[in-house]
Amino acid sequence: MADVRRRGPAPARRRGLAAALSAVVLAPLLAGCFAEPSPQEAVRDFLVGWQSGDFAKAAARTDGDHKTVEKALSQVGPQLDATSFRFRLTSLDQNGDSARAVYHATVDLGENAPPWLYDGRLDLRLIGNLWKVRWSPSAIHPKLGPGQRLAVVNEVEPRAPVLDSRGNTLLTEATVYVAGAIPSGLSNPEEVGARLAKATGFAEDRILGQIRSAPPNEFVKLATFGKTKYAELSGKLAAIPGIEIRQEPMPIAAKAPTEIVGAVSAPTAETAAQLGGPAEAGDTVGRSGLQKVYQDQLAGSTSTEVVALDQNGRKVGELAKWPAKPNAPVHTTIDSAVQQRAEEAVAGAGPVVMVAVHAPTGKVLAVADEGLNQVRNGLAGRYPPGTAFSIVSTSALVRSGVGTGLKVPCPAERRVGEATFQQAGASANEAPSLRENFLRGCVTAYAALARRVSPGVLAEEAQRFGIGGDWSLPLQTYTGSLPDMTRESQQAEVMTGESVRVSPLGMALIAASVSTGGWRPPQLVVDKTKPEAVPRARLLDPDALRALRKLMRDSVKRDTRFLGIDGLSGVSSTVGYTEKGQRREGSWFVGYQDEIAVAVFAQNVGGDSATEVAARFFRSLS
Numbered sequence: 001m002a003d004v005r006r007r008g009p010a011p012a013r014r015r016g017l018a019a020a021l022s023a024v025v026l027a028p029l030l031a032g033c034f035a036e037p038s039p040q041e042a043v044r045d046f047l048v049g050w051q052s053g054d055f056a057k058a059a060a061r062t063d064g065d066h067k068t069v070e071k072a073l074s075q076v077g078p079q080l081d082a083t084s085f086r087f088r089l090t091s092l093d094q095n096g097d098s099a100r101a102v103y104h105a106t107v108d109l110g111e112n113a114p115p116w117l118y119d120g121r122l123d124l125r126l127i128g129n130l131w132k133v134r135w136s137p138s139a140i141h142p143k144l145g146p147g148q149r150l151a152v153v154n155e156v157e158p159r160a161p162v163l164d165s166r167g168n169t170l171l172t173e174a175t176v177y178v179a180g181a182i183p184s185g186l187s188n189p190e191e192v193g194a195r196l197a198k199a200t201g202f203a204e205d206r207i208l209g210q211i212r213s214a215p216p217n218e219f220v221k222l223a224t225f226g227k228t229k230y231a232e233l234s235g236k237l238a239a240i241p242g243i244e245i246r247q248e249p250m251p252i253a254a255k256a257p258t259e260i261v262g263a264v265s266a267p268t269a270e271t272a273a274q275l276g277g278p279a280e281a282g283d284t285v286g287r288s289g290l291q292k293v294y295q296d297q298l299a300g301s302t303s304t305e306v307v308a309l310d311q312n313g314r315k316v317g318e319l320a321k322w323p324a325k326p327n328a329p330v331h332t333t334i335d336s337a338v339q340q341r342a343e344e345a346v347a348g349a350g351p352v353v354m355v356a357v358h359a360p361t362g363k364v365l366a367v368a369d370e371g372l373n374q375v376r377n378g379l380a381g382r383y384p385p386g387t388a389f390s391i392v393s394t395s396a397l398v399r400s401g402v403g404t405g406l407k408v409p410c411p412a413e414r415r416v417g418e419a420t421f422q423q424a425g426a427s428a429n430e431a432p433s434l435r436e437n438f439l440r441g442c443v444t445a446y447a448a449l450a451r452r453v454s455p456g457v458l459a460e461e462a463q464r465f466g467i468g469g470d471w472s473l474p475l476q477t478y479t480g481s482l483p484d485m486t487r488e489s490q491q492a493e494v495m496t497g498e499s500v501r502v503s504p505l506g507m508a509l510i511a512a513s514v515s516t517g518g519w520r521p522p523q524l525v526v527d528k529t530k531p532e533a534v535p536r537a538r539l540l541d542p543d544a545l546r547a548l549r550k551l552m553r554d555s556v557k558r559d560t561r562f563l564g565i566d567g568l569s570g571v572s573s574t575v576g577y578t579e580k581g582q583r584r585e586g587s588w589f590v591g592y593q594d595e596i597a598v599a600v601f602a603q604n605v606g607g608d609s610a611t612e613v614a615a616r617f618f619r620s621l622s
Contacts, residue, residue, distance in 0.1 A: 045060070081213035152306075156283055162254075177226075200223050263289065280302050285325060350370060386573035450495045497573070
């Protein structure tokens, strides 16, 4: 059998009804062709009786002990955990007082398995004036010998890993708790199935079917639990006679970046629906992050084998096998060495998140946080960039013909239209250059410069840097947004970054754009089945690029926190914003060194500033 086992919607497990309906279809077909004395009636009564569950009728048409035959046929369904049998006669050859019939069997093995198709044979002999089926276990299956029985062996394949950019796993082992039993040691399997179903919420008939169809002397896994769920159920499980708990290591705990990689758990009755069918012990369900997004690719499916067992429960033959559906690892762009440096930089810094990307390709190298969330805040956060947005504003100004030497006053307060802007520590008598205003992050100067750029050019430049673009990752992301700029005050609020919303990922990509001269979309997962290609860059204006590189380099040089860190360029800013009705303060650092570009956003609630976190990170790389 070459069928691949696939999960699908679970059919209703109604053995009697399914068999009876099939028998109604089959019986007239056979009866219309047969007449006594001939072997056809014996074949018909045997197959229809077996198929419909009338095992006494089937046994009566054999030459064996009727009680023995009836018991053997009645046990085939439970041994296979089958939901129905269908038989079709394909040939019948008679030679005097002996005959041989060949039938085609279709056995429904239940929710998760494909139908088992095989050809069986019945040898018959004429006894007196009545044809009888020669009884032996081979009447059930040609390879079944005396004293042997059928069984089903299910094996869950291990879950594939999530890997970093060097092919190392981003998972570590966690202990899971497996509840199971040795079927031959259960005095009352029905009670065990009922009590385990009540404790776990899993289907009772499914549990009982697994017990009955498993090799009797082997431990059959019935349910798997994580640490928390097991602690909740341990008392109830311990009270079920015959249930054993075995601890097994399973590589499902995420390494950093934990929220990017995601959480995995054993399925519960509630989450089993994610698997597309009933859960097997050993199945795993991705609950968040990449583990959830790539559940179908990562999950280990179940291989199924129909075997023959001898009287001691030992396997003596394989009758059919369906291999597990192949799974495959997820290859990420995460650089574990850079991730470790980022983790160390944010440790103890308070609410902060950092995103690092490989500037030439846009590959996400690291996402680290302290007190925030790597996905919700790092990839999909929506924060005002403040004067860190001056990277975009300055690029638009240079494209509009404004030089960095232009003198622009930086007063403590400036009103533009309906909006008022303030700059702490400013002097009304100063008229610094655009360069100096960039280095200071002067809000009032950039608000005044709004009239030197058209709204269209400013919006176009933001798009050139990827803000509001059509890009995404497998996980939730936010590409950024600009409001309408129909009024002068609205344009000034965009120039100063107050009304713009960006994510740390988006700002890291902006830093990467200045580093390489062009913006590229981010990458987090790589398809190893295809040749790797670097996305084409959206090139920046050459004059603006030269100006930005010098400005960002000079900005870092004048900040003593970056002393001793060579080759670093960047810009810092502080912002005030409202989140969920609460007024918050935050800070940014956006910059690059060599091929690594970063954005750090910190909610300054007694923690370190974004600049301090960035300094620790880049110093660790030196």
